[in-house]
Amino acid sequence: MQTPLNPSATRVGLAQKLGPLLGLGIIVVVLSIISRDFLSFTNIFNVLRQISINALLAFGMTFVILTGGIDLSVGSILALSGAFSAGMLAGGMDPFLAVLTGVAAGTLMGAANGVLVTKGKVAPFIATLATMTVYRGLTLVYTEGRPIAFNNDVFAMLGKGYFLEIPIPVLWMLGSFLILYFVLKNMTFGRHVYAIGGNEEAAMLSGIRTHRVKIGVYAISGFFSSLAGIILTSRLSSAQPTAGTTYELDAIAAVVLGGTSLAGGRGWITGTLIGAMIIGVLDNGLNLMNVSSFYQQVVKGGVILLAVLLDRSQKS
Amino acid sequence: MTAPLLEMEGIQKEFSGVRVLSDVRFSLRPGEVHALMGENGAGKSTLMKILGGVYEKDGGTVRIHGEEREIANPRRAGSLGIAMIHQELNLIPHLTVMENLFLGREFVYGRSGWIRWERMRKESRNWLERLGVDIDPSRKVGELSVGQQQMVEIARALSLEAKILVLDEPTAALTNREIDSLFEVIRSLRKQGVGMVYISHRMEEIFGICDRITVLRDGEYVGTRSVEETDMDELVRMMVGREVQNRYPRQPVAPGEERLRVEGLTRRGEVEDISFSIRAGEIVGLAGLMGAGRTETARLIFGARQPDRGSVWVSGAKVRIRRPEDAIRHGIAFVTENRKDEGLVLPLSVRENLSLPNLAALSSKGIIRGRKEESLARQQVERLSVKSAGLEQEVKTLSGGNQQKVVIGKWLATSPQVLILDEPTRGVDIGAKEEIYRLMDRLAREGMAILLISSDLPEVLGMSDRVLVMHEGRLNGEFTREEATQEKVMTAASGGEVTCRLP
Known part of the structure; x- marks a missing residue:
């Protein structure tokens, strides 16, 4: 006898996938009616460029959240690795090596988070809350509390340049998205991530090196945080000691808006990209409408709540 | 009064x-x-x-x-x-x-x-x-x-x-x-x-x-x-109570070479000095009361926990098992006791669960070969007649018996020489139970060495060629299929002929 497929189960899956896209669509339609400028070519690329930093943070965050963890330290890693790169450039280092230094530092900081979570058995929230403060403190120490300015045309391209009329940060974002999409869908590492988030004990008993995978996941988050830090530093032509403060919240919001479960094991990176777009489009649209930045925060928070509540009501 | x-x-x-x-x-x-x-x-x-x-x-x-x-x-x-x-x-x-x-x-x-x-x-x-x-x-x-x-x-x-x-x-x-x-x-x-x-x-x-x-x-x-x-x-x-009817299709065959040997396996506070061996074609039952150390023994053999002392031999060679990955590579499979906590990743599909311990074999350079994965999953679903709406159904929505078949299937797909089954029929309906028994019998005939851990005494007696009994972390009795009776096994499981220490 054939066990009938639970029809509600598939619908939830589909709704989870279509929900964020639908939400984005509604916001875009509404904003394009209200503001004529919104759908212009320049504005679209403008929005994409603005979301690239949050999207990169959120991509790494997606991996961490899929294993059932969280990474609060992304904003601080962004600042510290950006400061390292800027410091190297100001000292006359080759821009390529400066970028490499920043990225390596960020990846190591992420891996350290992973070691705390696995070997140290510290809850991810606490571990990354602590390192968020530590990394921020180190940024202040390194920069002595002042912006680090530099002058380098090659480095400036990374954040400000265009390639075939497309802003380079947008290329970073789309390139990273494609790679990570492939990793999650087709690589054993991605499968291990989902398995650990879904049932860590079962994953361990199936021969998966759970600690190794989790350290890897935090390292990925650190890597993309430092990439975001380099783009931000390039765009501002200087490293700011307070750069990236509270960015972790927007990154988590993008992941959650995209339909990835904070409990782990369930989610997709396309959703995160859409989630980041929702946040970016909202910011941009409210700006075009001259809504005060105070009210913008209220609207953004409201949208997040609404999305999560809708998601709940579908599941129950 | x-x-x-x-x-x-x-x-x-x-x-x-x-x-x-x-x-x-x-x-x-x-x-x-x-x-x-x-x-x-x-x-x-x-x-x-x-x-x-x-x-x-x-x-x-x-x-x-x-x-x-x-x-x-x-x-x-x-x-x-x-x-x-x-x-x-x-x-x-x-x-x-x-x-x-x-x-x-x-x-x-x-x-x-x-x-x-x-x-x-x-x-x-x-x-x-x-x-x-x-x-x-x-x-x-x-x-x-x-x-x-x-x-x-x-x-x-x-x-x-x-x-x-x-x-x-x-x-x-x-x-x-x-x-x-x-x-x-x-x-x-x-x-x-x-x-x-x-x-x-x-x-x-x-x-x-x-x-x-x-x-x-x-x-x-x-x-x-x-x-x-x-x-x-x-x-x-x-x-x-009741006499057991012959619901068990086991027909022992002459055992072959030794497949698994455990010597002096000890983990303080859990198990003490466990030694036994299983030969190809043999089903060995491991009986005992809850907490007697049966699952702990299996976890030690499988590398999910590290023993303080003792060694494990597979097909005559001493092996060092530091984690489940090693055990799988040496041809040991472990169908765990609690399918929801240890056996399955509930939000993943039938296909993804079946391939989980086999990903190394299904991939090259870290990239999963989609077609290979699908054919492995299809093969196991057919072999075990898992009733699902397709390979992409979430295992969460399967019935208990079918979930258990997925757990068994994911381990059979690793082509093990040694199969450890921990409470394989708990919470499974009678039809699925009989299928699992027939499968065990067939696998043993094909030369697999099977360790059956079960609290269901009739099941242990009906399916095992030999029965080991644990009591408080130690082996406290071994019976051949002919010798083993419920009374003997229960007596050994409750501490055997230990004279009353208490006044």
Whole structure:
């Protein structure tokens, strides 16, 4: 006898996938009616460029959240690795090596988070809350509390340049998205991530090196945080000691808006990209409408709540 | 004869249409220690939960001091003088002994909420002295040994004027010395007229401390005996009951070469000096009571835990297994006991669950070969006739039997030489059970070495070519298929012919 497929189960899956896209669509339609400028070519690329930093943070965050963890330290890693790169450039280092230094530092900081979570058995929230403060403190120490300015045309391209009329940060974002999409869908590492988030004990008993995978996941988050830090530093032509403060919240919001479960094991990176777009489009649209930045925060928070509540009501 | 403290008669209980207790009776006299025995799932804890007000009975009567009572909730049970001492203690470790004793009813000045510490200390000392134990009331409970914590719990029950005390496996976590002092307390409570229900699998304790024994089997009342008029053999027969029909398709074949050998496997506090071997084509049963160390042994062999001592040999070669990955590579598969906690990743699909321990073989350079994965999954689904709406169905939505087949399938796909099955038919319906039995028989004939861990005695006897029995972390008996009987296995599982250490 054939066990009938639970029809509600598939619908939830589909709704989870279509929900964020639908939400984005509604916001875009509404904003394009209200503001004529919104759908212009320049504005679209403008929005994409603005979301690239949050999207990169959120991509790494997606991996961490899929294993059932969280990474609060992304904003601080962004600042510290950006400061390292800027410091190297100001000292006359080759821009390529400066970028490499920043990225390596960020990846190591992420891996350290992973070691705390696995070997140290510290809850991810606490571990990354602590390192968020530590990394921020180190940024202040390194920069002595002042912006680090530099002058380098090659480095400036990374954040400000265009390639075939497309802003380079947008290329970073789309390139990273494609790679990570492939990793999650087709690589054993991605499968291990989902398995650990879904049932860590079962994953361990199936021969998966759970600690190794989790350290890897935090390292990925650190890597993309430092990439975001380099783009931000390039765009501002200087490293700011307070750069990236509270960015972790927007990154988590993008992941959650995209339909990835904070409990782990369930989610997709396309959703995160859409989630980041929702946040970016909202910011941009409210700006075009001259809504005060105070009210913008209220609207953004409201949208997040609404999305999560809708998601709940579908599941129950 | 003294008038009974407690009489339960004709107790019925159903859970969603399944009868778990039918016409069960139990009685308790003042100053009596009455053992309640039966195999796992016989209905002991359901009966006690009815007495404790946790479950509501569907029929029957409960009389306390001769008066019929309805025990609607645990609070009501408490006010009727019924107290439960569970295996997991209900104390707050960060608070002191006296705070725990009088939790929620502290001595205060008037209604001020200002605690009268001297009074608390004095009253605590009184209750602890009544038990004849010397514990400082201002110590934190978390600093006490398990035995001492149990005393605190008993003292709390007495201070609540408990007359009926239910002791559920009270010695499970105690050392021998602590057991001795617990028994002294039980004897002194007996003189004070407290009636005690004593739940335990340990025969020697039951004969050492109890007055009467009631046996349940499959939710039914089997009988009550006084300790003087019965013996271990009779109790085991009462617990095990009916003769087994031949529901098991096992037809032993001549075993081949040795596939798995374990020597002196030890992990302190869990298992001690476990040695055995299994040959190709053999099904070896591993029996024992809950907590005897069977699953722990399997986890040590599989590398999910590290042994303190001992070695594992696969096909004659000594292997070093540091993690499950190594075990899988050496051809060992472990179908775990609890499919939801250990076996399956519930949010993933049938395909993804089946491929999980096989990803290394299904990928090259870290990239999963989609077509290979799908054909592996399809193959297992067909081989085990898993009923699903397709490979992409979430395993969460499968029935219990089909979930279990997915767990077995994911391990068979690793083409193991040694298959460890831990409670493979628990919570599985009869049809799926028989399929699993037939599969086991076929796999053994094809040359696999199988270790079957099960609490279902008829299953162990019906399917195994040889039966090993564990008791408290050690091997305590080995029987051939011909020798093994339920009585022998149960006796070995309860500690064998150990002479009674207790007075």
